[in-house]
Amino acid sequence: MTTPETPQKVAPPPRGFFPMPRADLLFLVLILAFAVIGLLPWAREAEAGGVALLGWMMAALMVLSPAIALGRILLARRRRRGGRP
Amino acid sequence: MAVEHVVVILYLGACVGIGVWASRRSLASADDYWVAGRSVGTWVNAMAIMASLASGGSIIGVMGLAYAQGIPATLALFAGAVVGFPIASVLVARPLRRFGRFTITDFLTERYPHKVVRLLVPTLIILSFTVYIVAQMKAAGITAQVLLGIPYETALTLATLVFVLYVSVGGMLAVTWTDLVQGVLMVAVVLGTAAALVIQVGSPGELLDQAVAVAPALGAAPKHPITTDLGSFVIWAAAVPVIPHVVMRVYTAKNPDSARLSLNIAMLFYSALVLAAVFLIVPFAKAHHPGLEDADQVFLAVMRSEFGPAIRGLAVAAVLAAVMSTTDALLLAVSSAVAHDLIGKGFGARVGPRTLGRVNVVVVWVVGLVAMFLAYDPPALITVFYSAAIGVLGASLLVPVLAGLWWRRANLAGGVAALVVGAVVYLTVQLVPGTPKLSAILFALPASALAMVLGGFFGRPDPAERLAAIAALHQDQDDEGAGTSAPAPVVATEKV
Structure with a gap:
């Protein structure tokens, strides 16, 4: 407790974020960037095969994001197992 | 009609049978009832997650939405849900599984120990999920009405009785195993239907070409404002990492690694289901059944x-499987919000486990019956209807959960403020006339984040031991061997 007679240093508030593996961060940034690009107005105007690019990009996102995440988890698991004696 | 009826009766009988079987094991402990003893394997959990998310909305609703508003608008909404899962697997699954409780409210009330959090989180879950359940019931009712010739109200009542029965007696174990059966059935029927239509027409490209020639609007950019697409994407991407029936699945996994694998495997199945429906079945319907009224x-x-x-x-x-697999998970989440979060935590030691068990059964029945009565007068376009209801959970819970897990400066003041501001802004904007559909989340999420930042910078820092407990959730551990039921260090609580 701080009193006028016994001044004490208050611990500085904690700063920053808990560390995240760089590959996780990169993965998140990539899928969010892909989503943002796909949702921009240009993707509504351009078309391929009679469907607006918005549709194709969202479809690609639906397949790629879980597939890449899955690949990364399996790769990390294999690396961990390989590192064991 | 006899053959259809027999198939459906066999299916419903199997669901009730699984519930009765599971009830022998699931009432032994709270761990068994709420999170199936934390012993569900990766593939079973993946199929259960897929079935929980793939609701009546994902079979009936996704096709209805694509038929009415076109493929691009539909995929903007459903891609949000899919992207939410990898986000959840990176940001939420591992630390929450290590935290090792039952519900999302458990984490929030220990991270931000305040009565507003204790009351508001379960209340939002109950309201939002009741609306979600109503939409599912419409899907069950119209399916049985159209394909079996049973009156809508009768079909609704029968379906409600079956799933309320097995959820109330079987808990998470029953829900998990029925979800497995239901997930396999859904994937087989939707992909099988799509394959049969492709064979009939010749190729997927021909199917799409025929439909776009007859109805160019099917592939065209949506006519509604861009904020609606953005909003529908963000609603689901923000809701999935915190949505209670998905978070409970994280807790059922054997270990954090299994939880992350399950989430992503589930999404591959889910994507296959949605894409087959949107790119193959709906184009066939547009070409052969133009001008459907509903x-x-x-x-x-x-x-x-x-x-x-x-x-x-x-x-x-x-379709009943899709409806029931989601509705049973929603019912379990709602009953956990009432029995475990509100009553259990609110009254603490004064309520014994047996009383809580009874409360849970009563809650499942009450919520199921209330939703059934509301569904007698069903909404139009169920996907839009329940997405709006789910949005309030993403708007209010995402920032407190993510900041609470990852931001060292997140504190009690920030957590409470982010929760309240997210919910209030979402509901307020939603009610403002003229606001584009599903766009309220675009205002609510930034407002919630701002409240968290202001609270973090100007509020009193949390006690060091609480921060240490969160730090322990991020320490490197061998996740494959991590204890299956060992809880994380208890986060210190304080009275406010």
């Missing part, structure tokens, strides 16, 4: 015109 009846129209009684029976079972 867009949500697309799948049913195709089944009725193209397939025989046995397949139609399977289709009814698949």
Whole structure:
């Protein structure tokens, strides 16, 4: 407790974020960037095969994001197992 | 009609049977009832997650939405849900599984120990999920009405009685195993239907070309404002990492690694389901059944015109499976919000486990029956309807959960403020006339984040031991061997 007679240093508030593996961060940034690009107005105007690019990009996102995440988890698991004696 | 009825009765009987079997094991402890003893394997959990998310909305609703508003608008909404899962697997699954409790409210009330959090989080879950359940019931009702010839109200009542029965007696174990059966049935029927239509027409490209030639609007950019697409994407991407029935699945996994794998495997199945529906079944319907009055009846129209009684029976079972697998998980989440979060935490030691068990059964019945009565007068376009309801959970819970897990400066003041501001801004904007559909989340999420930042910078820092407990959730551990039920260090609580 701080009193006028016994001044004490208050611990500085904690700063920053808990560390995240760089590959996780990169993965998140990539899928969010892909989503943002796909949702921009240009993707509504351009078309391929009679469907607006918005549709194709969202479809690609639906397949790629879980597939890449899955690949990364399996790769990390294999690396961990390989590192064991 | 006899064959269809037999198929459906067999399916419903199997669901009740699983519930009764599970009830022998699931009432032994709270761990068994709420999170199936934390012993569910990766593939079973993946299929259960897929089935929980793939609701009546994902079979009936996705096709209705694509038929009415086109493929691009539909995928903007459903891609949000899919992207939410990798986000959850990176940001939420591992630390929350290590935290090792039952519900999302458990984490929030220990991270931000305040009565507003204790009351508001379960209340939002109950309200939002009741609306979600109503939408599912409409899907069950119209399916049985169109394909079995049973009156809508009768179908609704029968379906409600079956799933309320097995959830109330079987808990998470029953929900998990019925979800597995239901997930397999859904994937088989939707992909099988899509394959049969492709064979009939020649190729997927031809199917799409025919439809776009007849109805160019199917592939065209949506006519609604861009904020609606953005909002629908963000609603689901923000809701999935915190949505209670998905978070409970994280807790059922054997270990954090299994939880992350399950989430992503589930999404591959889910994507296959949605993409087959949108790119193959809906184009066929547009070409062969133009001008349907109720867009949500697309799948049913195709089944009725193209397939025989046995397949139609399977289709009814698949839609009921989609509805029931989501609704049972929602019911369990709502009952956990009332029995475990509100009453258990609110009254603490004064309520014994046996009383809580009884409360849980009563809650499942009450919520199921209330939703059933509301569904007698169903909403139009169920996907838009329940997405709006789910949005309030993403708007209010995402920032407190993510900041609480990852931001060292997150504190009690920030957490409470982010929760309240997210919910209030979402509901307020939602009610403002003229606001583009589903766009309220675009205002609510930034407002919630701002409240968290202001609270973090100007509020009192949290006690060091609470921060240390969160730090322990991020320490490197061998996740494959991590204890299956060992809880994380208890986060210190304080009275405010």
